[in-house]
Amino acid sequence: MRRPPTSSRCRCIRSSLTRTRCGSRWKSETAWRARKPPSPSGMPERLRASVCIPTRNRARILQQTLEGLNHQSVSRDRLQVVVGDDASSDSTLAMLKAFRSNFELRWTTAEARGAGAARNAAAGIAS
Structure with a gap:
């Protein structure tokens, strides 16, 4: 050089x-x-991650995704999953209710406005 x-x-x-x-x-x-x-004292002690997932009529794929998140090595109290449902007509909501006990899971339902609107709605309710 x-x-x-x-x-x-x-x-x-x-x-x-x-x-x-x-x-x-x-x-x-x-x-x-x-x-x-930066000093460690200035950083938050427990970092959290929010995973925002837009979906529409993809209950099986969403179930596989949530099962994959369930097998991650991150502590469940540090992971929040937020699903933006874009007016699904399949069993998406029933499947989400079944996964609710595994980790902090929130979801919102929008009026068939597309993946971008579902993703933005999910990000809006993430903490």
Whole structure:
């Protein structure tokens, strides 16, 4: 790898790992290396994930998806599943009621407005 050019005006340390622009020249990014990662005390203790699933008349595929989520290694209290049902006429709602005890499961039913509307409705009720 070519070394970045330096000039007499630029007091840069040459580095082939990380570089930034110094005027029209490349220089090492020593300030970036000096930054410390955020402290653990500033981060939430328990991160949660919300999985939003849009569906319409796909009870069997949704059941397979929920079974797959049920087998994940993440703790069930850290996982929320939100389903946006787009006016299904099959057994989707009955199947969702059966899965309710496995993890936190919410769902909303929309008026056949498409996958985007179902996804946005699901994201709207996620916490």
